[in-house]
Amino acid sequence: MRFFKSLLPALAMAMPLYAQWAPAGDKIKTAWAENIDVNNVLPEYPRPMMEREEWQNLNGLWDYAITDAGTASPAVFEGKILVPFAVESSLSGVGKRLGDKKELWYQREFKIPSSWNKKNVLLHFGAVDWKTDVWVNGIKVGSHTGGYTPFTFDITAALNKGENILKVKVWDPTDRGYQPRGKQVNRPEGIWYTPVSGIWQTVWLEPVPERYISGMKIVPDIDRHLLKVDVNTNMASVGDKIEVSVYEGNVKVAEQAVINGGSVEVPMPADAKLWSPDSPFLYDLKITLNNKGKKMDEIKGYTAMRKYSTRRDANGIVRLQLNNKDIFQFGPLDQGWWPDGLYTAPTDEALLYDIQKTKDFGYNMIRKHVKVEPARWYTHCDKLGIIVWQDMPSGDRSPQWQSRNYFNGAENVRTLASEKNYRKEWKEILDYLYSNPCIGVWVPFNEAWGQFKTQEITEWTKQYDPSRLVNPASGGNHYTCGDILDLHNYPGPDMYLYDAQRATVLGEYGGIGMVVKDHLWVPDRNWGYVQFDNSNDATREYIKFARQLRKLIDRGFSAAVYTQTTDVEVEVNGLMTYDRKVIKLNEALLKEVNNEICNALE
Structure with a gap:
């Protein structure tokens, strides 16, 4: 009875917060989202590779408003938004589109612990999409552009001793701008998905000494x-x-x-x-x-002590190596989307789940497709032992695409501002992930999406980080630079080009679709490269493709990527449903054949 009474004050404080928040919309959700605690959202330390003992999490309910772009800060806010979920997501509690003609405003109060006196205070944002301006107590403390990497402001000089007011403004043009955006579009369909705007990773405070x-x-x-x-x-x-x-x-x-x-x-x-x-x-x-x-x-x-490299084997085939040993790298195309949080997993347990299932399925690699994840995702890969191929999120417009021969057309010519922004954001991504052991391959371009100055960008990437391999353009346009020639072919494996000087890989194949009723983003509309109506047939097709791939390894393939980890919106090509509640293929058979492929070069 005493314990129950001690809970009453806490429950009384929590109830008003819950009353101000509920998931938006009626789309499917993951099991983790069904147990969201607005008082304890993503509470884990957000930067495991560089940890200090003291910090303060600012996730939770903030005030929000959407205004016309270029107007003053709103005098009145529209309601509450659950940070760090994008405004378009269900878990934000808002579920509204932003667009390039509007701006999104956030506001919340916070206090600095007395133990932080005489220390500098840093304000960290895990990621905000796309252009961010930040004020503390009416004083502008900084701006940032870029939707995928963390940024920090020293807010010490702007702080009050008591209550402090943090205000954030975000503008995000999605596909009406040149900035990297991955698969976000204003009109989602097929392989293109819902926009993600605003704060989508943890916001937090950290005390540091004057010199740190x-x-x-x-x-x-x-x-x-x-x-x-x-x-x-x-x-x-x-x-x-x-x-x-x-x-x-x-x-x-x-x-x-x-x-x-x-x-x-x-x-x-x-x-x-x-x-x-x-x-x-x-x-x-x-x-x-x-x-x-x-x-x-x-x-x-x-x-970790490890080494990524290439080597020519006894048959003259260039192989990928880990720690000076040949390894066939095999894994799924992982897009990192969630039906409830869009770019943001509802919990850290959910974030870990996809990686753990990848290991359970018998893979040794993940291609992180045109998205960058929170730091904890890469730490999970480091701990579980998953090699990561990291894509640069695509943006701007696409030139002519030639996938089945070396490119002989005119490359995309970006504006000066677009090119400068690409280089800035790509360097920030490399800096962000430079120390993670799991990162094995950098992928600057995918399928000519915004592809430009391929040889120059590839050479710069290789020079900036010579400890990793560089895959210049996954699926084309193909140039003789970098470490890898990367082919895409759907649905089954095919080696229609081969490079004797670089590793030849199958960067995408598969896409075996299967509809699972009651686990669909849109019940009456879905899409897959090939479709089956039951798990047995879909599993047989997967194994058939795997046997074809196994033969092509002897002919020259050194890695392969299967599409894909989960369904995403109207795509039903996943090994799991979008809500992660159903594993669609036979897991035991999947693991058996995948292990055989991963061990093919041993």
């Missing part, structure tokens, strides 16, 4: 038994000492320090454990900033 570690890049070198760590600070000072310590559990296995900046090259044990899909071993990291014997800042993270 602002970022890092980690590159393992298994051949030289080294771990190279580049550490950035918000401001440099003579005498700064960066210390890097590497742990296996509670045992320190390596350490190194550098004075006055520069790279820290940490000697690793000659028998260091290597990361792979079969054994995804991670080392813990501690990075400390000291000056004159005083600890200024410290972060915790993790890393």
Whole structure:
């Protein structure tokens, strides 16, 4: 009885919040969405590779308003929106379209804990699509463009001792702009989906000292038994000492320090454990900033010893390698869409689920298709042992597409602003994911979608990150640059081009469709490359394609991507339904044949 009484105040405070929020619309939802707690939305630490102990989550119910673009901040807000779900999503509680003629405003209050006194306070946004302006207590603290990467403002000078007011304005033109947008369009149909506007990843506060570690890049070198760590600070000072310590559990296995900046090259044990899909071993990291014997800042993270490369085998075929061993990389096209949250998984458990099922199905790789995920998604891949091919989200207009021969037409000519923005956002994505062990391949372009200056972009990407492979254009237009020639063919596998100088891969195939009643985005309209009406027939088709692929591995394929992990909106090509409630193919048979393919080069 005493316990029940202690709950009453908390319930009384929570009830008004629930009264102001309910999922919008009548579309299908995942099981996780059915248990959303508006007081505890995505509560997990959002940046696992660079962790500090103190932080404050700002997810939850905010005030919102939609106004004509270019007008002043609204005096009155329309209602509540659940952050961090996009305004178009069901879980936002709003379910409204924005469009290029409107702007979306957010507002909420927050307090700074007294324990943060005399510290600087950083305001972090996981991702906001697309152009963002931010005010704290009426003072503009910064702006950002880009829909897929985190950004941060130091808001210390704008803070009050008591209540603080945070205001955010977002403009997102979707397909009426040149910016990267992936598969978002204003008129969804077929393979094109609902727009995603505004905040769609966690918003959070973090206290830091006046001088602090602002970022890092980690590159393992298994051949030289080294771990190279580049550490950035918000401001440099003579005498700064960066210390890097590497742990296996509670045992320190390596350490190194550098004075006055520069790279820290940490000697690793000659028998260091290597990361792979079969054994995804991670080392813990501690990075400390000291000056004159005083600890200024410290972060915790993790890393792995692994190497991505290519090599010509005994038959002259260029193979992908992991840790100097041939590996056939095989996995699904993963688009990362949710019927209730659109770009945003309803919970961290949901975010993990798709990756875990990919492992359960027997795959060793995921192609993250024209989308970038929250940092925790990549950490889940690091921990579970999944190699990731990371696409650049497509944008702008598409030139002529030639998929079955090398391209001989005119490439897309972007405006100066479009090209500059592409380069900015692509570099931000590389910087964001540079240290994640799971990232094995960068994919700057997909199927000529916004493709331009392919050779130049490919060479820049390879130079900026020589530790990964670069797949210049998945599915074309094809140029003789980068590490990979990537073919697309539906529905079954086919090798209609071959490159003796690079790895030849099947970047998309499959698309076996199957309608599952009561688990459809639109009950009377759906689409697939080929369609079956039962699991047995769909599974047989999958195995037939897998047997064809197995023969093509001997002829020269070095990786393959099956379309796709889940249904998405009116697409019914998934291994699972859009709501993740039904696995459509026979999982045991799927795992058996997938394991055979993944082990084909052993």
